[in-house]
Structures are given as C-alpha cells and as structure tokens.
Amino acid sequence: MMELKEIELLIKAISKFPGLGPKSAKRIILKLINNKDEIMKPTINAMANVYKNISRCNYCGALKSFKDGCSGYKNCENLQKKFTKICVVENVADQWCIESTNIFKGYFHILGGTISGSIEKEQRLIIASLVERVKKQNIEEVIVATSATVEGQTTAFFIEETLKNINVKISKLAQGLPVGGEIESLDDGTLFSAFKNRTKL
Numbered sequence: 066m067m068e069l070k071e072i073e074l075l076i077k078a079i080s081k082f083p084g085l086g087p088k089s090a091k092r093i094i095l096k097l098i099n100n101k102d103e104i105m106k107p108t109i110n111a112m113a114n115v116y117k118n119i120s121r122c123n124y125c126g127a128l129k130s131f132k133d134g135c136s137g138y139k140n141c142e143n144l145q146k147k148f149t150k151i152c153v154v155e156n157v158a159d160q161w162c163i164e165s166t167n168i169f170k171g172y173f174h175i176l177g178g179t180i181s182g183s184i185e186k187e188q189r190l191i192i193a194s195l196v197e198r199v200k201k202q203n204i205e206e207v208i209v210a211t212s213a214t215v216e217g218q219t220t221a222f223f224i225e226e227t228l229k230n231i232n233v234k235i236s237k238l239a240q241g242l243p244v245g246g247e248i249e250s251l252d253d254g255t256l257f258s259a260f261k262n263r264t265k266l
C-alpha cells in the first residue's frame with residue numbers, strides 16, 4: 066500500500082514513541098486527521114510549547130520551564146518548602162513514580178541515567194551539584210533510589226563514595242527490589258516497602 070509522503074513521515078515519527086509500533090501509530094494518525102480541530106491542533110500547540118519552554122535543569126536534573134525556572138518545592142530554586150531529604154533517581158519517570166506513592170517528602174535529584182564505565186561530563190556535573198545541594202541545603206539524608214541493575218548499583222556505589230566525607234546519612238532502597246528491577250516498572254506496594262525498609266550505606 067502506498068502512503069502519502071506526509072503520512073508516511075508522521076507514521077515514522079510516531080512509531081518511535083515508547084510502546085507504539087507502526088500499527089498503533091497509524092491509528093493515532095487517523096484519529097488526529099479525523100479530529101483536526103479538536104485533537105490535532107491542541108496537540109500540536111501543546112507539543113510546540115513543551116519544545117520551546119521545557120528543558121532539564123542542569124543543576125538538579127528536574128524538568129523546568131524557561132518562564133518559571135526551576136522553582137517549586139521539589140526543585141532547586143526559590144525553595145518554598147524546607148526538606149531535609151534528597152532522593153536520587155535515574156530519570157524523571159522514576160521521580161513521578163515515587164511521587165505518586167506519597168511515601169517520600171523531600172527533594173529530588175535526577176541523574177539522567179546511570180553511570181557507565183566512562184562517566185559522561187554531564188553526569189559528573191550533576192553529581193557535583195548533588196554534593197553542593199547536600200551541603201547548601203543542610204540535607205540530613207540522601208536516599209539513593211537507582212535500579213537494581215548492575216548499572217544502577219554501580220551508580221549507587223559511586224554516589225556513596227562521592228558523599229562519604231560529608232556528614233550526611235546515605236541510604237539505599239531495600240533489597241525487596243527484584244534483581245534487574247527498574248524503579249519505573251515497580252508496583253506501588255513494592256516501591257513503598259523498598260522505601261520504608263531502606264538501609265543505611
């Protein structure tokens with residue numbers, strides 16, 4: 066079957082979304098085309114706004130808006146609430162996941178991945194800023210919530226090493242985490258108990 070060039074390009078782009086293949090991409094595109102004003106237009110506008118205005122803060126790793134900066138209680142500028150804990154996660158999806166369980170009240174520090182054999186410059190920066198946040202914000206506990214994968218555990222070890230000369234409690238999620246378990250894929254119950262039973266490093 067021949068697709069129109071425009072449609073073909075859109076299918077290609079949407080097929081790259083997580084969890085979608087060409088088949089569901091086609092269904093989405095048809096839905097958009099059949100609802101140009103109700104769905105397609107607001108989607109394009111919302112996407113353009115995110116493209117223009119949203120980026121990662123290179124100090125705490127959270128998503129921030131150019132307009133408001135990295136404000137809000139969980140971030141690093143204009144801190145409205147005072148917390149004594151920082152939870153270190155690999156990515157924003159993990160942060161959202163932990164927030165939705167309501168077990169943790171504190172700041173987040175988002176690494177943007179794990180530390181592999183060669184540490185990327187960007188990740189080194191974000192770990193340097195973690196050290197700075199711990200000191201500046203008088204943090205009492207750093208909870209390392211990286212995945213139960215080799216990369217995640219290597220990252221946890223690296224963070225522990227980096228913070229060991231600072232007077233701060235460092236803890237890690239409990240062993241209840243299934244081996245190879247990514248935070249994002251855990252159910253709320255498992256995440257809850259892993260947090261509750263976290264161990265001191």
Ligand SMILES: [Zn+2]
Nearest residue numbers: 122125135141
């Ligand atoms: Zn920030």
